[in-house]
Amino acid sequence: MNTALRHWKEAATVILAAGTRHKLPVDSLTRCVDKGTSAPAISEHSNLPDRLAFDYEVLLLKRSGTSGFMPNAYVFPGGLVDPSDFSSEWLDLFQSFLRSPNFGLGFVKQPPETRPPIFATDRKKLGSLVPGDVAFRICAVRETFEESGVLLVVSKEEESTLFNSIENNRYSQPELTRIPDLCDKSELAKWRVLVNENPSNFIRMCRELECLPNIWALHEWGNWLTPTGVYAKQRRYDTAFYMCCLQETPPHTLQDEKEIVHFKWSTPPGILHSYQAREMWIAPPQFYDLSRMCRFPSLQNLHSFSRQRASEGCEQWLPVRMVSDSYYISLLPGDEMYPEEGSCQMDVTLNTDQSLNELHQGCSALHRIVALDPYTAAAVVTITPKYNHLLPFTRSSLRPGTSSQL
Numbered sequence: 001m002n003t004a005l006r007h008w009k010e011a012a013t014v015i016l017a018a019g020t021r022h023k024l025p026v027d028s029l030t031r032c033v034d035k036g037t038s039a040p041a042i043s044e045h046s047n048l049p050d051r052l053a054f055d056y057e058v059l060l061l062k063r064s065g066t067s068g069f070m071p072n073a074y075v076f077p078g079g080l081v082d083p084s085d086f087s088s089e090w091l092d093l094f095q096s097f098l099r100s101p102n103f104g105l106g107f108v109k110q111p112p113e114t115r116p117p118i119f120a121t122d123r124k125k126l127g128s129l130v131p132g133d134v135a136f137r138i139c140a141v142r143e144t145f146e147e148s149g150v151l152l153v154v155s156k157e158e159e160s161t162l163f164n165s166i167e168n169n170r171y172s173q174p175e176l177t178r179i180p181d182l183c184d185k186s187e188l189a190k191w192r193v194l195v196n197e198n199p200s201n202f203i204r205m206c207r208e209l210e211c212l213p214n215i216w217a218l219h220e221w222g223n224w225l226t227p228t229g230v231y232a233k234q235r236r237y238d239t240a241f242y243m244c245c246l247q248e249t250p251p252h253t254l255q256d257e258k259e260i261v262h263f264k265w266s267t268p269p270g271i272l273h274s275y276q277a278r279e280m281w282i283a284p285p286q287f288y289d290l291s292r293m294c295r296f297p298s299l300q301n302l303h304s305f306s307r308q309r310a311s312e313g314c315e316q317w318l319p320v321r322m323v324s325d326s327y328y329i330s331l332l333p334g335d336e337m338y339p340e341e342g343s344c345q346m347d348v349t350l351n352t353d354q355s356l357n358e359l360h361q362g363c364s365a366l367h368r369i370v371a372l373d374p375y376t377a378a379a380v381v382t383i384t385p386k387y388n389h390l391l392p393f394t395r396s397s398l399r400p401g402t403s404s405q406l
Contacts, residue, residue, distance in 0.1 A: 008225060008238035010118060012140040013078025014218055015289060016059040016150065018246040018265070019176065019299050048269040048276075049294050049393065056299035057249060058290065060271060060282070061147055062262040069237075074264065074271075074280045077150070078239065079143035084200035085135045086128035093206055094134075096163050103134045104166040104216060110313025110387065116223040117316070118238050136240045137215035142202045146195055148263055149254040151188065152218075152244060153211040155180040162216065176247040176303055177217040182209050185252060196258070218242035219310035222389075224285045225318040227330065241289070243310075245303035268293040278375045284319060284330050288369060291379055291392030305390070312387040319369070324352050327372050329359075334383040335367040 060074040097104040112120055123132050130138075141152045154162055158180065165174075182188070191209075194201040206212060221243045226236040253263055266274070268290045274280045275287070282290070296302035319330035320339060331338045352359065356370065364382065371377040379392040 008236045010081045010136075011079055011237045011239040012081060012136040012143065012242070013076045013239055014140040014144055014152075014242045014244050015076050015221060015293075016144065016244050016246065017056045017293070017299060017302060018059070018249040019056050020249060048272050049297065051267045051270045051273070053297040054267040054269065055297065056245070056302070057265040057267055058271065058293065059148065059150070059253065060264045060266070060280075060286070061260045062264070062280070064259055064261050070283060072281060074282050075286060076241075077144040077147045078140055079147070079259075080237075081136065081139045082142070082199035084203060085139040085142065086123065086130045087200070087203060088129055089203050090130050090134070090138065093203070093212060096159060097166070100163075100166050102131055104163070105133055105137075106311065108220070108311050108313040115313060118223055118240055119220075119313075133220075134215055137218045137242065138202075138213045140218060140240070140242055141213040141215070142195065142199060145192060145202070146199075147260045149188070149192060149252050150250045151179065151182070152177070152214045153180065153182070153206065153209075154214045154216075155182060156210040159212065166216075174307070176245050176299065177214065178247050179250055180211070182211055188252070217244050219244070219306040220314055221306060221310070222285075222289070222314050223316045225316065227319040227321055239285075241285070243302075243306040245299055245306070275375060281374060284369050284377075287377055288379060288392055291394065292390045294393035295390060309388050309390075312389075314389070315386050322352055324354070327356060327370060329371070330369040332367045332369070334365060334386075336363055336365040338367070 061077055063070055063073050065071045094103055101107055119132055145151045191205045222241040225238050249265055271290055275282050315333060317332055319332060322329040322331055366380050366382040368380050369377055370380055379394045381391055385391055
């Protein structure tokens with residue numbers, strides 16, 4: 001763990017997309033978006049893509065109302081890194097992959113000096129022989145199991161096949177991920193209790209069930225930092241985001257009834273529709289990334305894109321809040337109003353009395369989330385994403401005339 005962090009605690013989360021029995025017709029498949037150059041079909045009754053055009057759903061978990069961080073919010077599964085995620089005991093379990101670059105994950109093309117610190121930090125200097133790219137994926141797999149019961153692992157029988165594919169210079173799984181049937185439901189439930197009690201039991205579980213956390217199924221997607229001025233300093237997180245695409249929805253999803261009180265599988269536009277209808281609340285990272293996913297009705301296309309794009313790296317995003325009496329904005333890197341201090345992890349909150357039209361006039365580089373209230377938001381993006389990433393789907397849910405870009 002990176003104890004040098006002053007305000008942020010390191011965490012990892014996974015955007016879990018799973019195939020449904022509904023298959024896309026050919027005409028819908030042809031509308032799947034490649035790098036944001038066109039748009040999927042729009043629902044007649046919404047400003048969002050047609051939910052029926054999607055052949056997969058995304059897992060969201062509702063946080064407890066008593067939680068000190070984002071109570072009642074629907075979030076992707078994930079949580080804080082535990083020291084056991086960096087334990088040298090993992091070296092024995094990953095023995096077959098130690099000679100492969102980065103445990104078989106390969107390396108990103110992004111220059112080290114531009115990598116987000118969460119990925120760039122040399123963990124050996126912090127006393128761990130487990131690379132950060134591996135440990136954060138272990139964390140995401142463990143937390144997903146704790147919170148939802150979904151266990152993303154590779155069985156012993158699958159290990160040799162996976163190793164051979166890595167040796168042939170394919171550093172991730174080309175196929176959609178399958179969840180192996182390791183043991184009966186009751187035994188898995190017992191392990192889940194033990195891992196919730198002590199995260200180090202996850203190592204023990206993997207050893208006894210003869211499996212490995214499927215780190216190769218998790219593709220680097222992004223890095224979000226909790227903005228300043230929202231929660232107390234002890235509630236800030238530096239979170240690695242990963243994408244994982246499953247062949248089908250896991251049969252045993254179940255909330256832990258502690259931190260998580262409800263779970264929901266739904267399509268990206270379905271979730272955003274429920275958000276707009278005030279049926280559920282999602283935070284800006286969920287809103288932005290689900291808007292990105294709206295460009296992919298096809299799970300296979302989403303998987304191919306995330307798998308290939310991951311080698312490019314990603315950008316660290318610390319939203320900087322701009323507040324007025326009638327709206328608030330989350331400025332993101334690349335926006336011409338984004339302060340230089342924002343990238344230096346300083347306490348920055350901006351205030352304005354300008355209207356949205358006045359604020360956007362004359363700005364050519366826009367990268368922001370504009371919200372009129374907690375349930376009415378839109379992404380405003382005119383920049384080109386870095387690292388071959390994807391633009392969010394941006395059909396405005398705000399009042400007409402608020403901005404020409406919405």
